[in-house]
Amino acid sequence: xxxxxxxxxxxxxxxxxxxxxxxxxxxxxxxxxxxxxxxxxxxxxxxxxxxxxxxxxxxxxxxxxxxxxxxxxxxxxxxxxxxxxxxxxxxxxxxxxxxxxxxxxxxxxxxxxxxxxxxxxxxxxxxxxxxxxxxxxxxxxxxxxxxxxxxxxxxxxxxxxxxxxxxxxxxxxxxxxxxxxxxxxxxxxxxxxxxxxxxxxxxxxxxxxxxxxxxxxxxxxxxxxxxxxxxxxxxxxxxxxxxxxxxxxxxxxxxxxxxxxxxxxxxxxxxxxxxxxxxxxxxxxxxxxxxxxxxxxxxxxxxxxxxxxxxxxxxxxxxxxxxxxxxxxxxxxxxxxxxxxxxxxxxxxxxxxxxxx
Amino acid sequence: xxxxxxxxxxxxxxxxxxxxxxxxxxxxxxxxxxxxxxxxxxxxxxxxxxxxxxxxxxxxxxxxxxxxxxxxxxxxxxxxxxxxxxxxxxxxxxxxxxxxxxxxxxxxxxxxxxxxxxxxxxxxxxxxxxxxxxxxxxxxxxxxxxxxxxxxxxxxxxxxxxxxxxxxxxxxxxxxxxxxxxxxxxxxxxxxxxxxxxxxxxxxxxxxxxxxxxxxxxxxxxxxxxxxxxxxxxxxxxxxxxxxxxxxxxxxxxxxxxxxxxxxxxxxxxxxxxxxxxxxxxxxxxxxxxxxxxxxxxxxxxxxxxxxxxxxxxxxxxxxxxxxxxxxxxxxxxxxxxxxxxxxxxxxxxxxxxxxxxxxxxxxxxxxxx
Numbered sequence: 001x002x003x004x005x006x007x008x009x010x011x012x013x014x015x016x017x018x019x020x021x022x023x024x025x026x027x028x029x030x031x032x033x034x035x036x037x038x039x040x041x042x043x044x045x046x047x048x049x050x051x052x053x054x055x056x057x058x059x060x061x062x063x064x065x066x067x068x069x070x071x072x073x074x075x076x077x078x079x080x081x082x083x084x085x086x087x088x089x090x091x092x093x094x095x096x097x098x099x100x101x102x103x104x105x106x107x108x109x110x111x112x113x114x115x116x117x118x119x120x121x122x123x124x125x126x127x128x129x130x131x132x133x134x135x136x137x138x139x140x141x142x143x144x145x146x147x148x149x150x151x152x153x154x155x156x157x158x159x160x161x162x163x164x165x166x167x168x169x170x171x172x173x174x175x176x177x178x179x180x181x182x183x184x185x186x187x188x189x190x191x192x193x194x195x196x197x198x199x200x201x202x203x204x205x206x207x208x209x210x211x212x213x214x215x216x217x218x219x220x221x222x223x224x225x226x227x228x229x230x231x232x233x234x235x236x237x238x239x240x241x242x243x244x245x246x247x248x249x250x251x252x253x254x255x256x257x258x259x260x261x262x263x264x265x266x267x268x269x270x271x272x273x274x275x276x277x278x279x280x281x282x283x284x285x286x287x288x289x290x291x292x293x294x295x296x297x298x299x300x301x302x303x304x305x306x307x308x309x310x311x312x313x314x315x316x317x318x319x320x321x322x323x324x325x326x327x328x329x330x331x332x333x334x335x336x337x338x339x340x341x342x343x344x345x346x347x348x349x350x351x352x353x354x355x356x357x
Numbered sequence: 358x359x360x361x362x363x364x365x366x367x368x369x370x371x372x373x374x375x376x377x378x379x380x381x382x383x384x385x386x387x388x389x390x391x392x393x394x395x396x397x398x399x400x401x402x403x404x405x406x407x408x409x410x411x412x413x414x415x416x417x418x419x420x421x422x423x424x425x426x427x428x429x430x431x432x433x434x435x436x437x438x439x440x441x442x443x444x445x446x447x448x449x450x451x452x453x454x455x456x457x458x459x460x461x462x463x464x465x466x467x468x469x470x471x472x473x474x475x476x477x478x479x480x481x482x483x484x485x486x487x488x489x490x491x492x493x494x495x496x497x498x499x500x501x502x503x504x505x506x507x508x509x510x511x512x513x514x515x516x517x518x519x520x521x522x523x524x525x526x527x528x529x530x531x532x533x534x535x536x537x538x539x540x541x542x543x544x545x546x547x548x549x550x551x552x553x554x555x556x557x558x559x560x561x562x563x564x565x566x567x568x569x570x571x572x573x574x575x576x577x578x579x580x581x582x583x584x585x586x587x588x589x590x591x592x593x594x595x596x597x598x599x600x601x602x603x604x605x606x607x608x609x610x611x612x613x614x615x616x617x618x619x620x621x622x623x624x625x626x627x628x629x630x631x632x633x634x635x636x637x638x639x640x641x642x643x644x645x646x647x648x649x650x651x652x653x654x655x656x657x658x659x660x661x662x663x664x665x666x667x668x669x670x671x672x673x674x675x676x677x678x679x680x681x682x683x684x685x686x687x688x689x690x691x692x693x694x695x696x697x698x699x700x701x702x703x704x705x706x707x708x709x710x711x712x713x714x715x716x717x718x719x720x721x722x723x724x725x726x727x
Contacts, residue, residue, distance in 0.1 A: 052448075059447055063440045070435075163558060167527070176715060177482065177529045178460055197443075199436065268436055268464070274559070275434040275460050313441050317427040317449055323401070 016350035024340035025304075028333040035328060041319055050329075053314030054307030066198045068306030070095075072205030073260035074284025075291065075298045076212055077133060080253035081147075082293040083216050084246050085229035090136055090151030091257040092281025093158030094129035098258025099265045100162055101128035103272035104170065106184030106265070117188045122262050129258020130251040132158060137250030141243050147250075159277060166272055180273035190266045199267035201260065205299070208256055212295035215252075225249055257281065290337055308333070391423035392453060392636055394629075395445035397438060398430040399458035399586075400561065406587035406606040407560075411457040411481065413607070414625035424633060427451060434460035442469045446476055453636045455629065457481045462496075470494045477642045479632050481625075483531075483714060485645050495642055497628045500649030500708045501605075502538035503679050504621030504657055505582065506686050507672045508603035509542020511618045511660070512580040513550055514668030515601050516543075522553045522573040524583035524591055526560045528727045530716045532584045535621075537720045538686055539582055539603075544722055546671065553578055554725030560586040570594040580618070592617065601663060608658045619672075620658035627653040649708055651682040684708075693718035694725075 011019070033043030054064050077091035102125035109117045136151040167179040190200050216222035228235040228245050236242050264276050287305060291297035312326030394415075402412040408430065419426045427449045432438050438461050445451040452475070456466050459482040470478050470491045478494040485496035512521050521543055523536045540552040553576065555569040567590050570581060574595075582603040583591045589612060595602040596613035604610070604620020628646060635642060648654035657676065660669055678684040685707060689700035699718050700706060706713055719725060 053444075059443070063444060066436050066440055177531050179527070179529065264435070270464055273460075278433040278435045278437070309437075310440065310444075313429050313432075313444055314448065316429045317395075317445065320428070323429075323431040 011350050013350060016344065020340050020343055021337050024336040025333055028336045031332050032329045046315065046319070049314045049318055050311040053311035060310060062197045063310040064303060064307040065202055067309045068302040069199060069201035069205055070260050070264065070280040071283050071287050071302040071305060072298055073201065073208060073256045074281045075287035075302060076208055076256035076295065077253040078285050078288035079291065079293045079295055079298060080212055080256070081133070081137065081249045082288065083225045083229050084249040085232065086137065086140065086246065086250065087148040088133060088136055088151045088250065088253060089148055089285050090133055090155045091284045092277060092279070093155035094132045094254040094257035095261040095281050096162045096277050097132050097158050097261070098125035098129035099261030099276045100165065100181070100272045101125055101258070102262035103181045103184060103265045106188050107182040110185050110188065114187045118190055118266065121188070121266055122259060125258040125262030126255035127258070129261060130255035133250045133254025133257070134247055137247045141246050155281070163274065166274070172271065178273060180271040183271045184266065188266065189270060199263060201263035201267060204259060204263060208259070209295045209298050216295060286334060290334055292341070390425040392633060393425045393427065393449055393451040394418060394633065395442070395449065395451035395454045396426060396428045397432050397441055397456045397461065399434065400431060402428070402430045404587040405589040405609050405612065408457070409607045410623040411455070411625055414629045417626045418629050418633060421633070434458060434465065438465045439469055442466065446473050451476070453477045453479070453632060455479050466494060467491065477632065477636055492644065493642060495644035495646070497646040499623060499647065499654035501621050501623065501655045502534045502686060503649045503708070504655050505535045505538040506542035507657055507676055508582055508619060508621055509539040510546055510672045510675060511664055511668045512601070512603055513543035513546035514665055515618060515663060516550065516580045518577045518579045519547065519550045520553060520576070520578045521550060522578035522581040524566055524569045524581065524585060525554060525556045526585045527558065528556050530714055533719060533727065534713060534716045535584050536723060537716070540720060540722050541686060550722065552723045554719065554723050557585065563590045566590045567594045570598065574598040574600055604658050610658055610661060616663065617661045618664050619660050622656050622658055624653055624656045647709065650676065650679045687713060692721045694721050694723050
């Protein structure tokens with residue numbers, strides 16, 4: 001990279017990392033206000049409703065956080081392999097299979113002690129999700145198959161496999177019109193965070209993000225991974241086990257998604273059924289990209305997305321706006337945040353005079 | 358306000374058993390609004406299908422004085438719908454909810470019903486079970502297979518190839534019952550007719566639905582109907598290929614001015630009005646409501662231009678019998694398409710029979726597999 005300056009302006013790089021995305025968000029809100037005015041609605045009222053729906057009260061915060069929770073884990077499925085230079089977009093499939101594995105494990109162990117069953121479900125979910133994404137990594141590492149395409153195609157295979165098993169061999173005969181696996185039993189459900197109406201997926205997600213951040217930024221394994229991401233050939237020349245690193249990153253990413261599937265089963269649905277595939281995996285891709293593949297940035301980005309989606313309901317209910325209105329806001333916000341990336345290192349305010357070469 | 362429906366013994370028991378606590382509904386959020394109703398859809402409101410059928414009833418409710426309707430569309434069957442229900446209750450003051458998608462019931466609606474015991478939850482589908490589910494929840498559904506039977510009668514009159522087609526989302530009881538009724542209606546006119554079944558695998562797969570229509574047309578099928586969330590693609594593709602179609606969920610006549618024969622439509626306003634009336638008067642919540650043509654839960658689309666008089670006559674006669682309420686579609690002897698007897702000779706399963714809700718077979722004449 002030859003453009004960006006490394007000098008220092010009146011404000012430091014930390015302020016840059018905060019102010020640029022926030023500025024982009026403000027710009028997106030202004031644009032959205034214009035769009036709303038064109039629809040004949042009052043932009044100020046809309047801003048008020050967005051605030052009220054997503055962030056104004058304890059209730060709306062819980063609404064926002066519960067929508068953000070699954071996205072944090074699925075975004076990690078993209079962000080961890082990205083450290084090794086892989087663009088994996090198969091989180092939806094890993095989530096589905098992780099959920100299925102967890103549901104089957106929970107049902108099989110149904111009578112054992114709940115703590116053990118929960119642990120086994122989490123393990124099974126992570127293993128299934130991890131192996132699924134590892135498959136994409138192995139195809140890339142050993143057969144030269146583009147991992148973006150293969151992980152996307154693997155998602156279709158996962159969905160087909162999932163539907164076949166849930167509607168066939170693993171179907172609970174009592175689930176007539178909504179085919180599901182056998183229930184894991186109420187004793188094995190993990191429930192909500194005490195005092196909040198948000199499930200444990202939020203805590204798992206935040207913990208996984210912190211863990212991933214430490215792993216990537218503060219261990220030799222993480223350093224090696226980033227070397228592979230920077231230049232795989234150079235990493236190999238330096239004697240790094242590139243294959244193992246790539247496969248490991250894919251496994252950890254997939255395991256995060258698999259855990260998201262386990263949480264959906266054990267905290268929400270109580271069994272595996274088609275509702276697991278609600279698009280969390282795809283939304284996670286968006287979150288990871290906006291967070292610039294930084295595990296710690298995933299949390300606020302997911303909360304932002306959750307808040308927009310919570311507010312979207314408010315806009316629909318109060319102003320009779322279609323659901324697509326929210327997609328417009330989401331699109332504008334994320335497009336501008338991504339576009340604002342080009343500003344890094346190019347503003348004198350943050351990085352001194354010789355920027356923009 | 359007294360209910361139009363006469364009270365059954367079950368209703369009376371429910372009152373005694375304390376469900377009347379529901380009448381203690383708290384103060385309203387808006388001064389002039391006597392009741393706020395929340396309606397939640399899994400897909401877009403203008404899908405020419407399942408969601409539109411519900412949205413039409415919601416739109417009609419909005420016109421009633423003192424009723425405020427809040428709506429939210431494209432809500433997935435996850436914690437999203439739980440939060441949407443809670444938002445309608447906490448932020449909009451809704452006390453009667455219609456979460457319309459089948460997958461909203463368990464666990465989402467049940468969980469919210471426990472949390473908000475004074476709110477009435479009316480779910481579309483057949484899941485509510487006495488003694489198992491809370492008293493402030495309930496199911497409403499309709500015997501739309503009656504309309505599919507009538508679709509079949511009309512289809513048989515216009516089909517030249519004697520092959521008709523049914524495109525299904527999933528091989529589940531509700532769907533199989535519709536497919537079987539469609540063929541049995543057709544066979545009541547011409548016993549040689551067969552019905553090709555294609556299962557797409559999910560409720561909304563427009564590409565597969567179009568492929569299914571095309572492959573059926575290539576095989577000589579000349580009348581088609583379906584059970585998917587939005588029949589739009591099926592009906593449009595059929596029109597493009599120059600064959601006839603029968604609608605489902607809502608009226609799709611505008612999509613196929615030439616080939617649309619008639620259609621099986623929901624008439625949810627009947628149910629919505631009943632629940633609104635009960636909520637306003639404080640009458641106990643009717644947990645389990647079902648009905649067919651007779652009760653006004655379902656209706657037929659107006660006949661299209663291509664429907665011959667003979668078809669109208671025969672369909673209208675059968676409809677008249679159904680409106681009287683004693684028409685039996687599923688009666689023995691009835692074989693499935695593997696030759697196994699599924700209903701013994703002499704047995705007649707009335708529309709209300711719960712056995713029909715476990716249907717897991719395709720009747721003789723349907724080409725396809727469950």
